[in-house]
Amino acid sequence: MDNLRKISDSLYLVGADDRKISLFERVYPIDNGMSYNSYLLTDEKTVLFDTVDKAVSQKFFENLKAALDGKKLDYVVVQHMEPDHSATLKELMKKYPESKIVCNAKVAAMFIQFFGECLSERFYEIKEGDCLNTGKHNLNFVFAPMVHWPEVTMTYDSTDKILFSADAFGHFGALNGKLFADQVNFEKYYEEDFCRYYANIVGKYGAQVQAVFKKLNGKEIKTICPLHGYIWRKDLNYIFEKYENYSKYLPERHGIAIFYGSVYGATESAAEKIACEFNSRGIETLLLDVSKEHYSKIIAACFNYPNLCFASITYNNGIFSPMEHALREIVAHNLQNRSVSFVQNGSWAPASAKLMREILENCKNFRFNENVLTIKSSLNSITENDIKDFVDSIIANAGPAFC
Numbered sequence: 524m525d526n527l528r529k530i531s532d533s534l535y536l537v538g539a540d541d542r543k544i545s546l547f548e549r550v551y552p553i554d555n556g557m558s559y560n561s562y563l564l565t566d567e568k569t570v571l572f573d574t575v576d577k578a579v580s581q582k583f584f585e586n587l588k589a590a591l592d593g594k595k596l597d598y599v600v601v602q603h604m605e606p607d608h609s610a611t612l613k614e615l616m617k618k619y620p621e622s623k624i625v626c627n628a629k630v631a632a633m634f635i636q637f638f639g640e641c642l643s644e645r646f647y648e649i650k651e652g653d654c655l656n657t658g659k660h661n662l663n664f665v666f667a668p669m670v671h672w673p674e675v676t677m678t679y680d681s682t683d684k685i686l687f688s689a690d691a692f693g694h695f696g697a698l699n700g701k702l703f704a705d706q707v708n709f710e711k712y713y714e715e716d717f718c719r720y721y722a723n724i725v726g727k728y729g730a731q732v733q734a735v736f737k738k739l740n741g742k743e744i745k746t747i748c749p750l751h752g753y754i755w756r757k758d759l760n761y762i763f764e765k766y767e768n769y770s771k772y773l774p775e776r777h778g779i780a781i782f783y784g785s786v787y788g789a790t791e792s793a794a795e796k797i798a799c800e801f802n803s804r805g806i807e808t809l810l811l812d813v814s815k816e817h818y819s820k821i822i823a824a825c826f827n828y829p830n831l832c833f834a835s836i837t838y839n840n841g842i843f844s845p846m847e848h849a850l851r852e853i854v855a856h857n858l859q860n861r862s863v864s865f866v867q868n869g870s871w872a873p874a875s876a877k878l879m880r881e882i883l884e885n886c887k888n889f890r891f892n893e894n895v896l897t898i899k900s901s902l903n904s905i906t907e908n909d910i911k912d913f914v915d916s917i918i919a920n921a922g923p924a925f926c
């Protein structure tokens with residue numbers, strides 16, 4: 524039996540949830556499943572927007588068949604070729620032999636890479652700004668290169684003011700029987716994974732997100748249909764503002780995120796003492812153990828906080844490996860505009876602060892605190908005043924970020 528979901532009189536969600544998945548893209552831990560959204564517009568012509576991951580292909584094909592209700596499928600708009608949206612394309616085109624693949628040249632090239640030349644004669648190539656009339660609806664194509672793949676296309680339905688936004692504005696988590704973000708307590712249950720999704724999937728490409736915003740400027744958008752997560756029909760400014768901030772690497776919170784890598788507890792204790800000192804001054808802190816937290820949570824925290832402190836033991840004359848991994852991911856995700864401080868620990872040759880800084884010097888506009896807190900083996904090597912002085916130096920280095 525299908526699980527077709529009606530969005531409006533002419534638009535259906537024909538995608539499906541995968542609640543068994545535990546690692547999205549085999550990297551990102553997800554506790555609450557994942558939705559793979561595919562949409563069918565039923566106008567004089569029928570138009571499908573993207574397909575789904577293989578894991579939910581059976582449900583997708585059942586839903587599509589029900590939504591078409593005997594009509595033929597005219598167009599398949601391919602906005603993104605990553606296999607979580609394209610894995611079922613070839614099978615789809617076989618099932619619906621009259622349909623055209625509406626796509627740009629980069630999608631067409633990737634389509635051939637994934638599936639071979641067998642369906643090339645069915646490409647209907649679009650260019651930036653092209654419009655496809657389907658009867659009552661006009662579909663305007665807005666290319667969104669590197670948000671987060673080069674071929675990505677968004678589609679603006681100027682008739683119903685709907686933006687089909689590809690991966691943008693998506694989030695981790697299944698829909699679980701609901702359709703719209705306003706049907707759940709989004710801030711409480713989904714905001715954290717909305718940020719984690721953005722920071723890790725799209726975060727590297729802030730300039731490209733800004734470029735798409737410029738193209739969309741002036742278009743009235745009443746609904747956003749992303750390829751993952753809930754559909755937005757209310758409070759669109761809430762997510763537009765988030766994307767505006769995230770894409771400019773502007774933190775949404777005040778205070779400091781402190782990350783520690785500790786084997787026997789001394790570095791953890793120092794990090795905790797620093798957090799306590801900030802707390803006693805009324806400053807918000809987040810304290811995360813890099814050995815325990817997946818790096819995607821660390822990346823999300825770094826996008827959220829203006830001030831970052833990294834505390835690591837010296838390990839094999841280097842950085843503690845989970846910390847080193849996290850730092851390299853921060854660089855890979857193009858984080859910018861942060862104030863950064865370091866705590867190092869070493870029983871004979873503390874060196875991790877210098878090495879951590881060398882990695883983060885690859886980030887743009889990082890302001891480094893020259894005052895490094897050095898521990899030798901245990902907290903016996905420092906005093907309460909050392910902690911207070913260190914916190915003073917973090918605040919001085921941060922400047923107005925703490926205001």
Ligand code: FEO
Pocket residue numbers: 603605607608671690750751
């Ligand atoms: Fe959801 Fe970039 O794929």
